[in-house]
Amino acid sequence: MTIIHTNSVQRQLDPITFEVLRRSFEYTCERMSQVLQKASFSPIIYDMVDYSNAIFDPDINLIGQTANCPVHIAAMHFSARASLKQFPIEELSPDDVIILNDPYDGGTHTPDVTMTMPVFNEGTLLGFAVSRAHWTDVGGGFDTHIAGEGLRLPPSMLYKGGKPNTELINIIRNSSRTPQYIEGDINAQLGALRAARDEFIRLANKYGVDVLRQGMREILDYTQQVTREAINQIPDGVYEASEYVDSDGFIDDPVRLRVKLTVAGDRIGVDFTGSDPTAIGPINSPYANTASAVYYSLKFFLNPEAPANAGMYRQIDLNIPENTWLNPKWPAPTLGCTTVASSKITAAIWMALGQAIPDLIVAPTCSDANWYVASATDPKTGELHVFTDLPAGGWGGTPNHDGMHVTMDPLGNCQNLPAEIAELLFPIRYNAFEMRTDSAGAGRFRGGVGVHVEIEFLGRGEIIWMECSRTREGSPGVNGGLHSARQRQMRKSLNGSLETIGGMADDGIWHSAMLGGIQFQPGEAFVFESTGGGGWGDPLSRDPKLVSQDVRNNIVSKEQAVNLYGVVLKDDLTVDQQATNVKRAAVKS
Numbered sequence: 001m002t003i004i005h006t007n008s009v010q011r012q013l014d015p016i017t018f019e020v021l022r023r024s025f026e027y028t029c030e031r032m033s034q035v036l037q038k039a040s041f042s043p044i045i046y047d048m049v050d051y052s053n054a055i056f057d058p059d060i061n062l063i064g065q066t067a068n069c070p071v072h073i074a075a076m077h078f079s080a081r082a083s084l085k086q087f088p089i090e091e092l093s094p095d096d097v098i099i100l101n102d103p104y105d106g107g108t109h110t111p112d113v114t115m116t117m118p119v120f121n122e123g124t125l126l127g128f129a130v131s132r133a134h135w136t137d138v139g140g141g142f143d144t145h146i147a148g149e150g151l152r153l154p155p156s157m158l159y160k161g162g163k164p165n166t167e168l169i170n171i172i173r174n175s176s177r178t179p180q181y182i183e184g185d186i187n188a189q190l191g192a193l194r195a196a197r198d199e200f201i202r203l204a205n206k207y208g209v210d211v212l213r214q215g216m217r218e219i220l221d222y223t224q225q226v227t228r229e230a231i232n233q234i235p236d237g238v239y240e241a242s243e244y245v246d247s248d249g250f251i252d253d254p255v256r257l258r259v260k261l262t263v264a265g266d267r268i269g270v271d272f273t274g275s276d277p278t279a280i281g282p283i284n285s286p287y288a289n290t291a292s293a294v295y296y297s298l299k300f301f302l303n304p305e306a307p308a309n310a311g312m313y314r315q316i317d318l319n320i321p322e323n324t325w326l327n328p329k330w331p332a333p334t335l336g337c338t339t340v341a342s343s344k345i346t347a348a349i350w351m352a353l354g355q356a357i358p359d360l361i362v363a364p365t366c367s368d369a370n371w372y373v374a375s376a377t378d379p380k381t382g383e384l385h386v387f388t389d390l391p392a393g394g395w396g397g398t399p400n401h402d403g404m405h406v407t408m409d410p411l412g413n414c415q416n417l418p419a420e421i422a423e424l425l426f427p428i429r430y431n432a433f434e435m436r437t438d439s440a441g442a443g444r445f446r447g448g449v450g451v452h453v454e455i456e457f458l459g460r461g462e463i464i465w466m467e468c469s470r471t472r473e474g475s476p477g478v479n480g481g482l483h484s485a486r487q488r489q490m491r492k493s494l495n496g497s498l499e500t501i502g503g504m505a506d507d508g509i510w511h512s513a514m515l516g517g518i519q520f521q522p523g524e525a526f527v528f529e530s531t532g533g534g535g536w537g538d539p540l541s542r543d544p545k546l547v548s549q550d551v552r553n554n555i556v557s558k559e560q561a562v563n564l565y566g567v568v569l570k571d572d573l574t575v576d577q578q579a580t581n582v583k584r585a586a587v588k589s
Helices: 015-039 070-086 166-174 179-207 209-232 287-302 337-356 419-425 544-552 558-563 577-588
Strands: 051-056 062-065 097-100 112-121 124-134 156-160 237-245 255-264 267-271 316-319 372-377 384-389 428-435 451-457 461-466 488-492 498-504 518-520 525-529
Touching: 015 051, 015 062, 015 124, 015 179, 015 209, 051 070, 051 179, 062 070, 062 209, 070 097, 070 112, 070 124, 070 287, 070 337, 112 179, 124 179, 124 209, 156 166, 166 179, 179 209, 209 287, 237 337, 255 337, 267 287, 287 316, 287 337, 384 419, 419 428, 544 558
Parallel strands: 267 316
Antiparallel strands: 051 062, 051 124, 097 112, 097 156, 112 124, 237 255, 255 267, 372 384, 372 461, 428 451, 451 525, 461 518, 488 498, 488 525
């Protein structure tokens, strides 16, 4: 077996061959995702697109990925390296597949299952195909110990020479509340890996191993150079910001992170010194997850158009102190790491960058995936079903545009579970799924709005786990923009009354929004109100005609139009310009 090493070299490929290989690396991952989505059994994979696929060179450097869940991608680098530490390259053969989901061995949270396969061509190792998918259930739930979060697999041989490890597959099935999905999802990820294998071999046969090897080197060097140039455009300096999760579910105090960005020439340092210690509840972020969140958060502003690969990582220096909640040790629980912690890392980095490039920065999003897992019992058969969803909120305003409505946080390009699919598969009913008026942060460019969701349980129901933040004060604005509304979780009783079970109640009492084991009787409904993004710029500088348009579209109420934007509307919702001028002048004075 020949091992290819991809150290940095000078440019040798002609531009056309370079571009063909660059696009081929991307296409390989796109094909992986098409196979995975079409072949998977879990709704969270085929409908909600909670997965990622990538290819790596023989030194386990990322050379291509799909634009699925950004928080997965850099973390998969750690998963692949952990797998190959357990099973050295020299011992691997074609069609071997290694599986893991251990947060403390390259994983993130336990539902994210990563499969790694080496790709050979006539005895030569070309690289690795890696597929990560969020499975519906691997057991466990809301806990203070990682053991309570379900099955935790160290790097294990799932397929040896293409033959399945049936004993391991049976163990996985027995550890899930949804065993009917397991084998289908495993085979779907296996199909994705084999699709990558076929494309790797096709490229090697067409261009030769040496050219393929050179293409891998040069694509990494190219992204590194683009990243260096982008960092050079940011003024040198030290920029700091902080963020927090509302609580860890066991202690009501916020859990805070602090980030310091140091820009010096063509390098940027990211330092989390001063962040809070390891949390009791399941919001802790293992190193791989924190690093991944840093990389995708910076990519938005460093090199969004450059090929997505490990060349970017070369210009970023990380300091993530151990025994903080951003780099915990076993046995700290990590269930909310991808969905809570990563989004707060993004918000903090964006706010720090806002001090350096205020005219380019985007206001923070709802900064949460609002992920929940619920069970519902069929009232006719008594069968227990488990389902999950990610009800999105709004993105923040930008220097030129309003924020996007009801869009997944930057951590993932996931979609919500369609109501039609949910009602077809599970004993639940969607009574509402509508945009939430006045949920966006006001600004010259306002944030996007969140959503109001109401899900009725036809039989007995339970929120097994839900994480949520932004319940204390909403999403912050930038450059004079205002906060968005708060998020809130509620129970709707049989008589229609609403009880706040997470977030700020109408009586001013705040309840932890980290939920577990919340029971619902048949006919009761779970109600969730997500928030919008923060505002960008002074709301009093917003075009009054845009405010009028927002009121017509039920994005902003007439009351907020006056109180936050200083815009007075007539009965037909057109702008009363004279009254608006007076109102805005009074507010400014």
